[in-house]
Amino acid sequence: MKSVLYHIFLSLCLFAFIGCEDFFETALELDTPEFRQGINVIGEAFAGDTVITLRVNQAKSSFSTEPYTTLINAVIKAKVNGEEMTVNYVQFDSSDEDAFVIELVKPLRSGDRVEIELSHSGFPTAYIDDIVPPLVELNTGPLIYDATKDQSGDGLSRMNFSINYINGNGPLYFTSKAVYHQTLTQCVRENINGQFVCVRFDTIILANERGLTINDPNAVEGSFGSMVKQYDGGVEKQYVGTIPNYFVNGLRQTTSDNRVEMNFISMSEQTFNYEVSLSQYYASKDNPFATPVNVFGNVKNGYGRLTLKAVTRAIVPVE
Structure with a gap:
């Protein structure tokens, strides 16, 4: 009987403590730094x-x-x-x-x-x-469908390319993106004799822009694709870029003359630092255990950024 009364007493004490307002809450007073106007x-x-x-x-x-x-x-x-x-x-x-x-x-x-x-x-x-960063000489091969696999076993398409950094003063900062090109055929009825006349036109599906993953030890992976700092200017260098098969599937299911536009984007060092920090910020912002990331800005005594870039383009077939 004493044991039962003892447990009842403990239960009542527990409920009394839990019933207290803000029992499990702790109020912290944090001094936020004064914001610098700019x-x-x-x-x-x-x-x-x-x-x-x-x-x-x-x-x-x-x-x-x-x-x-x-x-x-x-x-x-x-x-x-x-x-x-x-x-x-x-x-x-x-x-x-x-x-x-x-x-x-x-x-x-x-x-x-x-x-x-x-x-x-x-x-x-x-x-x-x-x-303003330099333009480069760009040579590409075709985009080979399902040429390799990623770590999860999903298919990847591969593209070999080389760049020649002509003005080899200092490092080169760059990223690469592929953009769908599709040739669509539209048929309209001619008003004079009622016959169909097919008119061909090109359209670029910008919604299907995708960054390449580049095989370079200096590459920084981010939500915008690989970003690379190349140290040896003035030397033609070979790269391999991969892209998920699903990016290419839509092209292979349509006309045979579909192709990919490859955009090679060189950046100033300040722009590179901004793009890298922005990718790191997006990668960490939903992770409560990640180290906070400050996005780089190149406005002295102020905030924000002016990004300077140069683009070299090449059209490659899809095989």
């Missing part, structure tokens, strides 16, 4: 572009719920190779898309130095200084 910049430009478009707004803390607003009164000065460029503020249908457009005297070329100064009352003056 100008936020988002922009991207490629070799061959005749303008550089920048979205400029007030940077917000990650805890802020306020919408971004364009700093329409920002003063922007831009130079390419020391020559001043004209900067215009352009308004679009949506204020979220308003931007500053740098009108270039001539298209961007590999090796051009881009310098931008951004100022606005209440914020420190921000600066961007970067170099």
Whole structure:
């Protein structure tokens, strides 16, 4: 009897403790660092572009719920190779898309130095200084369907390619992507005699863009495909890129002249650091045990990035 009463007493004590408000909760007071106000910049430009478009707004803390607003009164000065460029503020249908457009005297070329100064009352003056990356010579073979397997046993298609980094000053940073090309046939009825006339036209299915996995020990794998830092400039180097079979299946089920456009994208070192850190951020953000990743920015005294890239393209058949 005493044993039964003892267990009843323990149960009542347990329920009493559990019933206390916030018994299993612990309140922590954390001192969040003061947010440093600044100008936020988002922009991207490629070799061959005749303008550089920048979205400029007030940077917000990650805890802020306020919408971004364009700093329409920002003063922007831009130079390419020391020559001043004209900067215009352009308004679009949506204020979220308003931007500053740098009108270039001539298209961007590999090796051009881009310098931008951004100022606005209440914020420190921000600066961007970067170099347009080099174009490369690119040679490719066909895309061979189901040429190998991945670690899970799923089929991979393989493409051999080589690059020649002509301006071999410093390392080369690059990534590669493949894009569907499909030749579609459309038939329309001729109004005069009622006969069908078939008209052929090309279309690119951009929704099926896919990054290649590249066999290089310096490759960084991310959600955008392999990103590689090549150290030995001036030397033609061989690579093997693989891509899942499912990317190619749709092509093989249609006309025989379908093909893949291979985009070889070289990047400035600053752009490479941004792309790598962005991939690492996406890979870790849903993992509570992962080390937090800060996305790299190249805006001094500010936030954001201007990415500079150059693209070499090649059309390859699918076999």
